[in-house]
Amino acid sequence: MAATQMTIMEDIGLNKPLLQREHEMKKIITVMLLGIAIFTFAFSSPALAADTVSGAKVFSANCASCHAGGKNLVQAQKTLKKDALEKYGLYSAEAIIAQVTNGKNAMPAFKGRLKPNQIEDVAAYVLSQADKDWK
Numbered sequence: 001m002a003a004t005q006m007t008i009m010e011d012i013g014l015n016k017p018l019l020q021r022e023h024e025m026k027k028i029i030t031v032m033l034l035g036i037a038i039f040t041f042a043f044s045s046p047a048l049a050a051d052t053v054s055g056a057k058v059f060s061a062n063c064a065s066c067h068a069g070g071k072n073l074v075q076a077q078k079t080l081k082k083d084a085l086e087k088y089g090l091y092s093a094e095a096i097i098a099q100v101t102n103g104k105n106a107m108p109a110f111k112g113r114l115k116p117n118q119i120e121d122v123a124a125y126v127l128s129q130a131d132k133d134w135k
Contacts, residue, residue: 050093050117055125058118062110070126072132074106082130091130096123 021102059067066073070080078084083096090099103109110119 050120050124052121052125052128054118055121055123055128058114058122061127062114062124066107070129080126080130081134083131085126092118093123093125093127096126 045061065078072078072080076090082091085096091098099107100114100122101109101111101116114122
């Protein structure tokens with residue numbers, strides 16, 4: 001074999017034994033799959049697992065008396081519109097779940113009145129409506 005062919009084979013690893021190349025490929029594939037899995041879990045939204053249809057029903061029965069159409073009848077500036085949720089640090093499922101569960105200021109706590117999955121559904125519904133400007 002010519003020297004240049006041998007150099008190319010060394011550069012791309014073709015001069016290594018087959019089992020060694022196979023082992024290296026398995027490592028690369030494992031790292032790639034692990035990276036994909038981490039990326040998928042890191043950027044998936046827990047609200048996606050929640051049921052917005054159920055959330056709408058729970059919201060209507062428990063929240064709409066004060067928050068109809070995303071408004072706030074008690075504190076007018078603290079609406080459920082996206083800009084207000086962002087301004088007050090509530091534009092996430094986790095923050096809404098905490099607020100609904102524990103209450104705050106004039107808002108009562110719903111822990112004990114609603115099941116955790118119902119609260120998650122309400123949070124998903126509120127976020128989906130906020131993204132649509134409650135239309």
